[in-house]
Amino acid sequence: MxxxxxxxxxxxxxxxxxxxxxxxxxxxxxxxxxxxxxxxxxxxxxxxxxxxxxxxxxxxxxxxxxxxxxxFRARGDEGDGEHIHGNGLLExxxxxxxxxxxxxxxxxxxxxxxxxxEAHPDEYVVSAEGRQWSWLFTYPESGAVTPDLVLPVDTPIRMDLTSDDVLHNFWVPEFRVKQDTVPGMVTYVRFTPNLIGEYVLRCAELCGTNHSGMLATVRVVSQEEFKLWQSEQVAQLQE
Amino acid sequence: MSLFTLGIARGLVGQVLGMVIGMLLTCAVRILLGWEAWAAEPAWTVGSVCSIIGFLLGVGSLDDWLKWTRGIQTPLVHGPPVDKPAWTRYFSVDYNHKVIGVQYTVWGILLLMVGGTVAMIFRTELARSGLQFLGLDLYNSFIGMHGMIMIFAILLGVGGMGNYLVPLMIGAEDMAFPRLNALGFWFNVPGSILLLLSLFIGGWDAGWTAYPPLSARGPIGYQLFFLGVFAIGLSSIVGSLNLLVTLLRMRPAGMSLFRMPIFCWAVFATSLIQLTATQLIGTSFLMVSVQRAIGMGFFDPRGILGEVSPMVGGGDPVLFQHLFWFYSHPAVYIFVLPGLGIVSELLPVFSRKPLFGYKWIALSSMAIAIVGFIVWGHHMFVSGYNDILRIPFMYATLLVAIPTGVKFFSWLGTIWGGKVHFDTPMLFVLGAISVFLIGGLTGPILATVPTDLPLHDSYFVVGHFHATMFGGFVFPFFAALYYWFPKVTGRMYNEKLGKIHFFIMTPAFWVQTLGQMGVGVMGMRRRIADYDPTLGQGQIENWQMAVTIAGFAIAFGVMLMLWNFFQNAEVGVSAGDNPWRSRSPEWQIPSPIPEHSFPAPLKVVGEPYDYGLADSGYVTTTSPGDD
CATH class of the missing domain: 1.10.287 (Helix Hairpins)
Incomplete structure (x- = not known):
């Protein structure tokens, strides 16, 4: 011993x-x-x-x-090791x-x-719809519909996710969290962007032929720039 | 000798005829209904069902039962076929469990090679970003093919080990139900043929998990895939029933459950899962099949089949995932428990020391089997089911670590203080422990929901899963092949080639699995034909290349092993009856084993693993007169 x-x-x-x-x-x-x-x-x-x-x-x-x-390697001998059956305390x-x-x-x-x-009281809601093989984003506040996602920095976001056809998955690797989009129900995912930049949204649930190419650009912009972008969208809608 | 003396040849003809008859039947019904005669999907579906029955009739697996229905008695024939060469029994219906065990194993290895080849094809594609030579649809079909073929191969390997070894280890003359045993094997052949055939009629592009709605709208290949899986599932159910009855009813006097060789415990736990969970994958795939064939909208929320049948709807895609994973998570334990049993079985032999904590290891297998039933939700952490339910599934999943840890620590206790010999089977056992350690340790990070969120459906999961499968099945299976090869053939394999195989395959696998996990952390999704070369600060391509090279090294190692066995099965050096100085019953009888394994019922006179205890025995195989 x-x-x-x-x-x-x-x-x-x-x-x-x-x-x-x-x-x-x-x-x-x-x-x-x-x-x-x-x-x-x-x-x-x-x-x-x-x-x-x-x-x-x-x-x-x-x-x-x-x-x-x-x-405890066998050094050329044919003998046996110690005869121990176990140890209850160790187990x-x-x-x-x-x-x-x-x-x-x-x-x-x-x-x-x-x-x-957890829900934030002042979260900003954007809807995303997955479809083979692209994304469509709707901003309920302005009614704007875009193929790329633009988000204000330092604002709690809730994405309401739906699907038009098969399962998809909302995943931006830089945002860590991910969530399936399921036809027939609304799923959601929450996050608060804190780094201005351009990222790629990648569908992470196999959705058919062009699954690997089902990407969308995600731009996180300053809050002022976001307001500006939003008013541009509203103006375009009114035209 | 005509080719049709081989059961398998008759079976294949039966399968083709069954397919044709099924298709004609479909056309006839459609004509009677006043519809257009030919519709591809129903024709192939009904044809596939009939083709499975056609194969079983052709091969002769149902002969005895059909004769019984007409009141004809048929004795249970044991022995090589009369007026045919002895080798033909391996290609026909045979009721000896040793023949069936070899049939399972060889068919499993064949599928392992097919599945491996498919993997090598898309690994080559992935070595560089951009699409080189595979189309998107073919790529998607291949990844699912690789997965499902490998699952078939593993189930066959598990069946092979269980059928060959369990009756020998408990000294039973054969399995409890020899005819059912043969049927259990022969289900696999038409099943795997349907699966392979599906690639040629459109394939199926939703991966082996075949989640609807995607699987409900893809090509016809899905129907063949579903029915192939259904056939394999039937094989699992009848095979596991047979093993359970054999283990419970056919042990000799004196062999209490805690005196069985430890591998029998692993098979017992595995069979319990197979008998009770397989129905769920069969059901879930059958439901998608029916949804496709006649528009029953089980998993269809709002009639997205559109113009085909506008009234369907009211179903739920997430329900499929629950049904599917209720089998498919425990299935992972079906694959690894027998492998871990092999590790526990071989360690004492090569360490020359009793198995440390026999009862703990035996019960840990049962614990894994039972806990395995309440963890399926971790595959669905991001699927959109009730948020709060993710928490109990997280706790349950993490609990699996405890019995698994007991196994690891008990293995260390077995080696500690032993006299370790490093023959090829032992090397593969040690390789299995190292690889399963990687697979096991990368489990909790996926079981904890917050860290799972970034890793879910990423390549990290692919790395983790392959480590558990290689550590829990492939390495132990290879260890078992090397270990029992002398028992099955009476010949010794080439030890040097075996060691070369090990020293190529093990480091290669470490590179492969760590590479896969690494690209997953970088942000690469699983199941994508093409990836973003800028991931991982632009390093992802180097990692992918390393994984591909490692994959080819593994394939080369497997080829070496098969060459080694092929070379030595007939002409190798005679191995003697007990080259490993094992105490297990199967090593106390001649190699190769005679038709009736034991000359007389076994008598259990001691503990199975009393290495190091002088003058102790486990069983005696002498006939009663010698006492």
Whole structure:
């Protein structure tokens, strides 16, 4: 057992080092799109927390496995290993501890989800309709209908999503959140753009031949520019 | 010898005749109704149903039952066919579970190759952005084809391992219902032929999940696809019923449930899911089929079929997803539980140490099977069902991590303190653990709704899913093929080639799966024929190229394995009865196994995995007179 203690100390040190390395590699290699909405903050934070968990558990299992394979390799002899059938206490520990971890993560997920889907009293509503293979946006306030989406910065947005034909999905990678559009019902998604720029809306639910090309431009503009754009649209409607 | 002494040849003729008869029947009914005689969709649909029956009649899988209806007795024939070469039994109806197990496995490997080839074709397309040589529709058909063919292949592989190994491991003479066992296999052949045929009559472009309304309006290929899946589903149901009865009723005296080889527990858990959940995918696909054929608007909200039948409507597309995933999530556990059972089965043999925490591993399989039934909603986190219900599904899904963790830690406990041998089967077991670890660890980030929102329907899911399938099925399946090859053939494979296969395939798979997840994080959607080359700060093409190269390396490795088996099945070095010094019953009898596996009923005298305990045995296979 004394040698087991030595093994565990060495393995623990290796696990710490390995966790840091795996986290650093994943953090460097995984290239998230720019964050262009307020909601990306908490989502990316939870993403990062998950990466830490992945790094630690990968190190835990990986180090123990590789370590055991090296230390306990058969050195040419045909004998058998130790006759151990298991350890009830260990099994209970590695059943109960993960319970707390997953409930903790689920609890963070729950509170965050409630925040993400909560209605804002002053949200600006835009309707989007998916159709094979383009998008159509309607601004209820002005009655304007456009093929591209223009949104004011720093304004809570609610997109009301419908579909004319098959399932589609409203997803701007920079906005993180996504939501299916379903024929026969209105679904919705909420976000608050906070970065002025031009993004691409990409349909994320297989919708037939040109699914990969079902894109639309999304422009997040300053509130003044948005007012200006809106009045232009109204003027065009009146012509 | 005429070709038609082979059951499969007669079956194929029967399938063609059935198809023709079904089509003629449809035309006749239409003429009687005063409609235009030919309509492609109903003709192919009725033809496909008849073609499945035609195949089963032709191959002779229903012969005994048909004779019984006329009062004719038919004995259960066991043994090679009289006045025909012995090998022909593998191409005809045979009631020996060892033959059926090989039939399942070989047909599964064939489909694995077809599905892999399809993947290589569209992986080549994806190596660069822009469309190179595939059209959009063909691409969409191919991704669904790849998915469904692979699912068939995996179900066949699972069936192969279960049918071959379970009776041997519990010392049963055969499966409980040998005729049903044969029928279970033969359903697969017309089913997979229909699936492959669907590509040539228009294909189907909604992916293997075939969500309506898209699947309700696409080409005729859908009907063949739906009916093919239906046939495979029937195979799953009768096969799992057979395995459950065999496991529960045919164990020898003294083999309590907790003294079964651990693989039997995995098969038990898998069969429970197959027996109770398969109906749901059958139903959901049949409902779309009926919606298409006669306009019953199950999933059609407002009569979008338009002029075809203007009155339909009142259905709900999201309902389909519930029915579909109620099977298709547990199905993932159908695929991986037997594989994880193989890992648990082989680790003690090659570590020369008892399985650590046998009962915990056995019950973790049951826990996964049961929890698997209440997590389907995580596939639909963005589908638009009740917002609040996403939370219980998130908790339930994360709970799956616990029994899965028990397996991982118990495997580590098994290796720890052992004397580990690194033969090819063990390498694949270790590869399986490493790959399933990647697949498992990338699960919680998808199960947590806020982090799922950006990752849902992205390529990250593709990477995660392939890691679970390779770690949970492909690697363990290959380990099983290498491990039991000497038992099935009596010959040894080439160890060096086996190791080369492993050292090519494992790193290649790591690259592939991490590459797929990486492009998903960049923002690439799944199931797209063309992607935006500016994603990931313009690096996405390099990643895609790496994934494609890794995919080809894996394919090369699989070819090496098949070559290795092909070369050594007849002329390889004699392997002896028990090259791995295993305690399991099947290794205590000669290789290859004689027609009647055990000379006398097994007697259980000890624990299955008492490696390291001197003078202990698990079973004795001597005849009663020797006691």
């Amino acid at each position: 004394a040698s087991n203690r030595r093994h565990f100390i060495i393995a623990s040190v290796l696990i710490v080092i390995c966790t840091l390395i795996v986290y650093w590699v994943l953090d460097t290699v995984l290239l998230k799109p720019a964050a262009a909405v307020v909601e990306a903050g908490p989502i990316d934070y939870l993403f990062d927390l998950h990466i830490w968990l992945i790094a630690f558990l990968f190190a835990l299992v990986g180090v123990f496995m590789c370590y055991a394979l090296i230390v 209970i520990i590695w059943t109960v501890v993960p319970c707390f971890v997953v409930v903790y993560f689920a609890w963070i997920g729950t509170t965050m989800l409630i925040d993400l889907t």
